[in-house]
Amino acid sequence: MARSWTLGLLLLVAILGGGLATLAWGDLGVGPRDLVTAAQGGADTKVTFVLERLRGPRLLVGIGAGIAFGVAGALFQTVTRNPLGSPDVIGLGNGAGAGVALATLLAPGIVPAPVGAVLGAAVAIGLVHVSTGLGFASPARVIITGIGVAAMALALTQYVVAVSLRDASSQLAGYLVGTLNSRSLGQAALIAVALAVLIPLTALLAHDLRMMDLGDQLADALGGNAVRTRTAAILLSVLLAAAAVSVAGPIAFVALAAPHIARRMSGTPGPHLPLSALVGALIMVLADFTVQHVAPVEDLPVGVITAGVGGLYLGYLLVTDWKKADA
Amino acid sequence: MSAPLTEPIGSADPSSLRLAGATVAYAERPVLEGFDLEVSRGMFTAVIGPNGCGKSTMLKALARTLRPRAGAALLDGRPLAQWRSKAIARRIALLPQDPVVPEGITVKALVARGRHPYHSPWRQWLSGDDEVVAEALRATGVEQIADRPVAGLSGGQRQRVWIAMILAQDTEYVLLDEPTSFLDIAHQIEVLHLCQDMRDQGRTVVAVLHDLNQAARYADHLVVMDAGRIVAEGSPSEVLHAELVAEVFDLQAEIAEDPQSGTPMVIPVRRAGDQVIRS
Numbered sequence: 001m002a003r004s005w006t007l008g009l010l011l012l013v014a015i016l017g018g019g020l021a022t023l024a025w026g027d028l029g030v031g032p033r034d035l036v037t038a039a040q041g042g043a044d045t046k047v048t049f050v051l052e053r054l055r056g057p058r059l060l061v062g063i064g065a066g067i068a069f070g071v072a073g074a075l076f077q078t079v080t081r082n083p084l085g086s087p088d089v090i091g092l093g094n095g096a097g098a099g100v101a102l103a104t105l106l107a108p109g110i111v112p113a114p115v116g117a118v119l120g121a122a123v124a125i126g127l128v129h130v131s132t133g134l135g136f137a138s139p140a141r142v143i144i145t146g147i148g149v150a151a152m153a154l155a156l157t158q159y160v161v162a163v164s165l166r167d168a169s170s171q172l173a174g175y176l177v178g179t180l181n182s183r184s185l186g187q188a189a190l191i192a193v194a195l196a197v198l199i200p201l202t203a204l205l206a207h208d209l210r211m212m213d214l215g216d217q218l219a220d221a222l223g224g225n226a227v228r229t230r231t232a233a234i235l236l237s238v239l240l241a242a243a244a245v246s247v248a249g250p251i252a253f254v255a256l257a258a259p260h261i262a263r264r265m266s267g268t269p270g271p272h273l274p275l276s277a278l279v280g281a282l283i284m285v286l287a288d289f290t291v292q293h294v295a296p297v298e299d300l301p302v303g304v305i306t307a308g309v310g311g312l313y314l315g316y317l318l319v320t321d322w323k324k325a326d327a
Numbered sequence: 328m329s330a331p332l333t334e335p336i337g338s339a340d341p342s343s344l345r346l347a348g349a350t351v352a353y354a355e356r357p358v359l360e361g362f363d364l365e366v367s368r369g370m371f372t373a374v375i376g377p378n379g380c381g382k383s384t385m386l387k388a389l390a391r392t393l394r395p396r397a398g399a400a401l402l403d404g405r406p407l408a409q410w411r412s413k414a415i416a417r418r419i420a421l422l423p424q425d426p427v428v429p430e431g432i433t434v435k436a437l438v439a440r441g442r443h444p445y446h447s448p449w450r451q452w453l454s455g456d457d458e459v460v461a462e463a464l465r466a467t468g469v470e471q472i473a474d475r476p477v478a479g480l481s482g483g484q485r486q487r488v489w490i491a492m493i494l495a496q497d498t499e500y501v502l503l504d505e506p507t508s509f510l511d512i513a514h515q516i517e518v519l520h521l522c523q524d525m526r527d528q529g530r531t532v533v534a535v536l537h538d539l540n541q542a543a544r545y546a547d548h549l550v551v552m553d554a555g556r557i558v559a560e561g562s563p564s565e566v567l568h569a570e571l572v573a574e575v576f577d578l579q580a581e582i583a584e585d586p587q588s589g590t591p592m593v594i595p596v597r598r599a600g601d602q603v604i605r606s
Binding site for chain 2: 204211213220221222293
């Protein structure tokens with residue numbers, strides 16, 4: 001317990017440090033002193049421009065989306081009792097991508113891209129819910145049908161891209177890998193509102209969620225309702241991930257890796273919700289710092305970094321875990 | 328046998344747990360149809376019957392983990408469906424046949440899970456919880472291993488830990504689904520003794536058992552099931568007869584008296600071709 005608190009505090013410090021560094025680095029850097037002046041309302045136009053248009057929004061969107069992805073992954077892994085579970089696995093990211101593809105390429109200017117993302121994600125998850133025959137009651141069926149739905153959504157996206165002209169596809173590219181380039185304060189507000197609503201609900205659910213690792217029968221016998229808890233958790237997970245995807249695109253591996261990294265750091269057995277949130281935010285801040293300030297990968301969508309680094313780190317974790325299990 | 332009957336505190340009505348005309352089905356296949364059973368309060372009841380006769384299904388229906396299609400499971404005369412699930416979990420505990428051990432959990436942490444029905448999102452731990460958990464660890468003899476991970480324990484130790492969790496739940500009714508399966512003989516007897524201890528504390532214990540002799544020796548009351556029906560019910564000496572064993576289990580047997588306890592003992596009759604080897 002004490003260890004979790006210390007770790008949480010350290011992660012907060014790291015997020016804050018990473019955030020400040022992201023703002024301060026380079027030619028357009030806004031240092032801590034500029035921030036204080038800006039908070040007092042006395043900043044010059046350059047500083048204001050960087051804070052409100054360039055680096056501020058992407059930092060906030062990154063932190064918010066990271067928290068959402070981290071919690072989404074932890075919820076999903078808990079109720080499916082599958083360490084490789086994440087909303088991406090059941091087609092959320094690909095559904096969102098297909099939604100954006102349809103919205104931006106077939107109906108440009110009519111349906112905004114974030115709305116397309118949320119609608120696409122909702123359709124994909126709705127399909128999964130219907131086609132398992134049991135809703136979200138059976139974790140194995142959810143994952144298997146999810147893989148099928150994800151594949152269909154990807155095929156749809158590729159079809160839309162293939163039949164459309166390529167001019168509108170730069171915005172689309174962001175939604176296919178996830179990006180924090182040119183975010184707005186409006187998007188930061190959107191993810192903040194989503195978190196303000198969804199995180200308290202998640203905290204309430206956490207009480208019954210703790211019992212899910214005992215299996216459905218015991219969770220029920222100890223005063224829970226396993227099927228209802230699982231459905232609520234998957235819904236919250238999907239909503240959190242959809243909110244993050246709508247502001248930042250389907251950034252790969254954060255939802256999958258953050259709970260694992262948090263679990264490894266804390267030494268607690270199951271997914272740890274608050275730590276997963278903080279690790280998610282930290283991954284996003286560090287990845288965004290990298291694409292803003294490290295020359296070889298400058299201006300790449302942030303999803304490329306999280307996929308590359310997160311994938312490697314997750315692979316490392318799994319291999320060392322398996323080695324330990326075999327020893 | 329006089330069983331201690333404790334009245335629930337502050338209530339004049341005696342508590343009761345029963346199935347009334349319950350039809351319970353998996354998918355489309357009904358396992359129990361119009362099933363009636365009143366759990367004998369303050370006793371250790373053993374439910375016996377051949378594989379697939381509906382013993383476990385009956386137990387799950389009593390514990391609300393399976394809901395009857397028709398009829399009802401009634402606690403104090405009120406259908407379980409009308410109770411809040413936490414309120415049921417403070418009255419009825421169920422140990423499933425093959426419970427999942429959470430990854431990396433210690434003995435003490437697992438036993439503490441038994442306190443869940445008393446908690447809420449706002450009250451995650453109560454002042455008396457530590458004592459209840461300590462008492463459950465002591466009563467099952469697992470206090471020495473309280474800080475060890477459950478995954479590393481032997482089958483016998485693990486089963487005692489699960490029973491400690493059920494004890495920490497502190498319920499009037501304790502339902503156990505095949506608690507002795509997969510244990511060696513000494514640990515089977517240990518679990519049966521724990522069942523008797525729980526009865527002596529005033530709890531009502533219902534266990535699905537496979538071994539007829541153990542059921543007759545350790546339980547106060549037998550419920551014999553076959554093909555989704557109760558075929559006999561009563562004390563072991565009233566119920567366990569050669570005809571019943573032949574009819575229900577399709578086994579030719581003699582009934583003898585257990586030299587230790589005087590309870591009935593089922594001894595299979597030799598087949599015509601069997602060789603008797605004497606050393």
